[in-house]
Each structure stands twice: as C-alpha cells, then as structure tokens.
Amino acid sequence: MSVPIPGKSSxxxxxxxxxxxxxxxxxxxxxxxxxxxxxxxxxxxxxFNPARVRVFIDNNNLVAKVPVIG
Incomplete structure (x- = not known):
C-alpha cells in the first residue's frame, strides 16, 4: 500500500x-x-486515481478546468 505524499491537490x-x-x-x-x-x-x-492529475484543455491549448488530483 502506498502512502500519498502531502502536497497540492488542485x-x-x-x-x-x-x-x-x-x-x-x-x-x-x-x-x-x-x-x-x-x-x-x-x-x-x-x-479516481490518487496518482494522476488530468489537465483538460480547450482548442487553443489552454487549461479549461481546474486540474485536480484524481
């Protein structure tokens, strides 16, 4: 079992x-x-994956939603 490293989540x-x-x-x-x-x-x-951050972008290659752990 892995222990998450404390840090930012969003x-x-x-x-x-x-x-x-x-x-x-x-x-x-x-x-x-x-x-x-x-x-x-x-x-x-x-x-939900605690070892992943999804970055959703728009058609201009800009971040469209707040990236969060999961």
Whole structure:
C-alpha cells in the first residue's frame, strides 16, 4: 500500500495557462503523480486515481478546468 505524499491537490491558478506550462508546473509541485493532458472531447474513464492529475484543455491549448488530483 502506498502512502500519498502531502502536497497540492488542485491548481486553480493554472486555468487559462498553456497546457505544456501547466503540466510542467504540476509535475514540479507533485513529482509523485502522472499528468495527463486531454484535448476537448477526449474520452475519459470516470474513475479516481490518487496518482494522476488530468489537465483538460480547450482548442487553443489552454487549461479549461481546474486540474485536480484524481
């Protein structure tokens, strides 16, 4: 059983930021999680994964929703 590393669990300040910059910032803050950048309309499985952050972007490659752990 893994023990989560304490740290940030959401990044509201990244909404509207370029996807690459946002993914880099999240990876810097939480190197223990995988960052997934997802384009508009990408299919996702509605599961919870404490080792993942999904970054939903718009058609301009900007973060569209607050990235959160899960």
């Amino acid at each position: 990044w509201p300040e990244l909404v509207g930021v370029n996807a690459t910059l946002a993914a880099t910032a999240i990876a810097h803050d939480r190197p223990d999680v995988a960052v997934e950048v997802l384009p508009p309309g990408a299919p996702v499985i509605p599961d």
